[in-house]
Amino acid sequence: MSKARTLKAQTPAAGWLGKALAGLLLGLGLGCSALFIALTPEMAGAARAQLAMWLVPPVWLTVLGVSFLFRSGPRAWLVLGGLNLLVLLQAALVPR
Numbered sequence: 001m002s003k004a005r006t007l008k009a010q011t012p013a014a015g016w017l018g019k020a021l022a023g024l025l026l027g028l029g030l031g032c033s034a035l036f037i038a039l040t041p042e043m044a045g046a047a048r049a050q051l052a053m054w055l056v057p058p059v060w061l062t063v064l065g066v067s068f069l070f071r072s073g074p075r076a077w078l079v080l081g082g083l084n085l086l087v088l089l090q091a092a093l094v095p096r
Helices: 003-010 016-031 035-039 045-067 073-093
Strands: none
Touching: 016 045, 016 073, 035 045, 035 073, 045 073
């Protein structure tokens, strides 16, 4: 095994900063989306608001964890940004 190959195997994964920032920033957008509130009009208002509030951390941390599975930072930004746009469009189109 060559020396360059062993050094490459010991370095941290490429793009971890871009992946982490994508998960932190765009994951928060997905976690704080009003999509859950828009899709559950039959629930009582107070219960719906509480449930939506308590869903933010699990959704945000799940997106953050999954963001490290992308091959690169730019791909994470592209996919999570697209998901944010879809959620925003869906929330805008669902009648309240």
